Amino acid sequence: MKTFWSALRITLVLTFITGIAYPLAVTGFARVFYSGKAAGSFVESGGATVGSELIGQSFRAPRYFWGRPSAIGYNPLPSGGSNLSPVSLALQKQAADNTAAFLAANPGAAGRPVPAEMVFASASGLDPHITPEAALAQVERVAAARGFDSGREKELVSLVASLTERRDLGFLGENRVNVLKLNLSLDQNK
């Protein structure tokens, strides 16, 4: 019985420390030093919040760069992937369909390998990034949809390059481009 009361009291004390004091301390720190990031890295454009830098959104218009296929249609409630086995007919079909759709939308990308991120759905369904190669493969389509001449098309290429985030510390992860940021800067430099 004494063990029971000790257990109960210790549980309450440790619950207060780890369940209330600790998360509040982290929240306080986050508010003070990283308020924007702690709040969700939201980005504004023209006075309206247009999304979170970290949460991918669906782009289907030719005038925008497209992100990755998403098993949840970029609806974050809840996040998740397809969970399809790579050795399944379903994924074979999906990959073939996505490849064909990408080539149909980007005829200029024919003849080069289709970037894997444009074919396969991400783990979270909310991947905000694609590789620089996947962005470059879409430049021709975006330029055409926006009525750019070849000079401005070249600017798009350098825009992709300037927005490419390199591997962290030079070696961690992969080079990537944030699709929402890329599209926002497209809209801003009309």
Added chain:
Amino acid sequence: MNVYDIIQVAVFAGLLVLLTPPLGAFMARVFEGERTFLSPVLGWLERLTYRLGGVDPAKEMNWKEYAWAVIIFNLLGLAVVFFIQVFQAHLPLNPNHLGNVEWTSALNTAVSFMTNTNWQGYSGETTLSFFSQMLALAVQNFLSAAYGIAVFLALARGISRKSTDLIGNFWADLVRCTVYVLLPLALIFAFVLVSQGVVQNFSANREITTLEGAKQAIPLGPAASQIAIKQLGTNGGGFFNANSAHPFENPTPLSNFLEMLAILMLPAALVYTYGIMIKDKKHAWVLYAVMLAIWSGGLAVALYSEHDAAARLFHGMSLMEGKETRFGVTNSAIWATATTVASNGSVNAMHSSLSPLAGGMAMFNMHLGEIIFGGVGSGMYGMLFFVLMTVFLAGLMVGRTPEYMGKKIEKREIQMAMIGMLGPGALMLIGAAVACSLPAGLSSLSAKGPHGFSEMLYAYTSAAANNGSAFAGLNANTPFYNLTLAFTMLAGRFVCLLPALAIAGSLAGKKSAPPSAGTFSTGGSMFALLLTSVIIIVGVLTFVPALVLGPVLEHMLMVKGMFLF
């Protein structure tokens, strides 16, 4: 594989090894109640906890008292987590007005977090209020890790002490571990995660209009504080459904690297702590080397499989299904092996979409008993079952009474070690067998054929090994899976934990003899080789038939280019 892949693996393993001695030595001082640099800062908190808890940290317990304290403490924790969930609609910090959790799901989650499994049948962002996440789940993330370490400490004391029945005070072990190890590390780590973009707030879902004019409701919450401890405490339960693949849980390659390191950091350092406690660092390094070797072997298989499958299936296009652009294939493979050798279970890629042998390797890592670094505390006491078995086999071979650290290893120790070694395996195989013979088990599958079988085998493997990762195509939020997996998690935890304490009690009471010329050395390559063989042979003999029906068959179908389903 390119040069960056190799550098990332090398830096990861190198940093893990470098961190081991300082962290292991620090923990040894903390657990022996000695002063450390944190004593002036946090000593008051430790003493206050004892006073408010009404316990005397100096009063040691025998193994039965220790076990009762663990059990009662856990039943209370279980009740708290269960009742918070089923009443969450009436509790504060619920800005999205989520309803009470259905009882089988709440029970499953309560068992899951109490046993350090963090299996999740639910989706965090659509099921649990912030109150439930913080006061139910995050608290258990700390406490289940701390009591795992406590049990390991009791066993280490049983091995190093002689002619006593006392193996330490559970409350002191629990509180010291929480206050001096988990809490400071989690605080620092949470700060770093916030700096990378992990969210930490109490806001309701934020609805925005996208550039193309669609509505998107973005879930938020106190994620950073929870993710820090779920990585450090080998818990693994995600704040969001996609776990550490979610950009709010793991926004950058740097956060990913640190989260991966956090999975193995404490379990690895505890091996060193063990070496200090038993005053035989050489033996500890042998155990460490065995662990590192088996983990590396598994990683090599996983990496090979990912690249091989990509070449066979999609003309060399990287296998990015269920993976995030910022991490790529290599980081997903490192994580998949780290999270399954340890009992973490968090994921940064969907294991169900891994190539067959990489997914199989994740399963086999758990089948080995999660003793390759393993869960915090539970990895070491699980490994010690295998160590005792190896010593016993070596003794049989040369016809001498087996000894470990000067203690005679006799019938009782071996019986207990056998229960701890084989118990989880029995739960995994029986659980999967039951599920695949009942309509209630089969109706949750999302795949047919070998992959469907893998979904079930993975679920019971993950539950019995207290891992928590999943082949997430399985719809596990049904009464059948919630209840059977809850039983499997509970049994899997205690079928190892109680034998560990029993061995602690039995060894503590023995006399210790100095090593003689005939003593089998546990500090050399011969022992390492023998131990590795025992681990692999037990794993292979127990699980190969099941693995053949799942990932191996799937791999063979892939090689033949046959797509049946």
